[in-house]
Structures are given as structure tokens and as C-alpha cells.
Amino acid sequence: MATHNRRLLVTLPESESARLDQLANQLRLSRSELFRRLLMNSKLPDPRDFEASRAILDLLKINADLARLGNLFKLALDEPLSADLLTRFDQLIVEIEGTQNALKDLVRQIDHSIRHKAS
Structure with a gap:
């Protein structure tokens, strides 16, 4: 099935990558979903x-x-x-x-x- 989503490559230092993983786990979101919500200024789960x-x-x-x-x-x-x-x-x-x-x-x-x- 074709998708209209674009895949982005993001390069982060190890500390920021670890922080991203920690935040994603804490909020129970994937990295992609976390980026998407932050980019669109959507509400993050508490x-x-x-x-x-x-x-x-x-x-x-x-x-x-x-x-x-x-x-x-x-x-x-x-x-x-x-x-x-x-x-x-x-x-x-x-x-x-x-x-x-x-x-x-x-x-x-x-x-x-x-x-x-x-x-």
C-alpha cells in the first residue's frame, strides 16, 4: 500500500538521542509520534x-x-x-x-x- 508519508533522517548526539528515548518511553510514544506531536505543537500525554x-x-x-x-x-x-x-x-x-x-x-x-x- 502506497503512503504519502516522508521519512526523515535526524542526526542527534548520543545524549540527545538518549533523552529522546527516555521521553518517548515516559510518554509511551514512538520516536516518530513524539517528533510529530512536537512539530505540530500537539498535546503530549501527561x-x-x-x-x-x-x-x-x-x-x-x-x-x-x-x-x-x-x-x-x-x-x-x-x-x-x-x-x-x-x-x-x-x-x-x-x-x-x-x-x-x-x-x-x-x-x-x-x-x-x-x-x-x-x-
Whole structure:
């Protein structure tokens, strides 16, 4: 398929080439796309958005781990245990649910800040 794009050869010193690679990786763009956006004065992605997205994914993984832990505690409660141990398990489940809710609130705050900034 024919293309109307022109290929340009750009010569850079090693330090500038390394900086270009670093910036392209940070913004998750190819070198060509980075040059194109800079040339056309287009908006570059904000690296903080990637960090926020990664933070949300990490928090969601923690939330899933807490859910699995809670389910294991519930399974343990089905076994014959002393009343004191049952009380401690119940307290742990409440604490796990509280931590899950706090994580979900934090994810919502991060998501809201990303959406608010994009508007």
C-alpha cells in the first residue's frame, strides 16, 4: 500500500538521542509520534496519568487480595473453632472490609482527579 508519508533522517548526539528515548518511553510514544506531536505543537500525554492508572491497578490488585483473604477467613469460620477465635476472625473480616472500602474510595478519588483534569 502506497503512503504519502516522508521519512526523515535526524542526526542527534548520543545524549540527545538518549533523552529522546527516555521521553518517548515516559510518554509511551514512538520516536516518530513524539517528533510529530512536537512539530505540530500537539498535546503530549501527561506522565502523571500513567502513574495514576498504575496506582489504580495496584490498588485494585490489593483489593482482590483482600477479598481472597476474606473468603479464606469465611471458609475457616466453617470449621469448629473456639468462641474467642471466632470473635477475632469476625473482627479481622470487618477490618478487611474497611480496608477494601478505603481502597475503593481512593481509587474513585484518583479516577475523579484524572477525569476532572481531562475535562
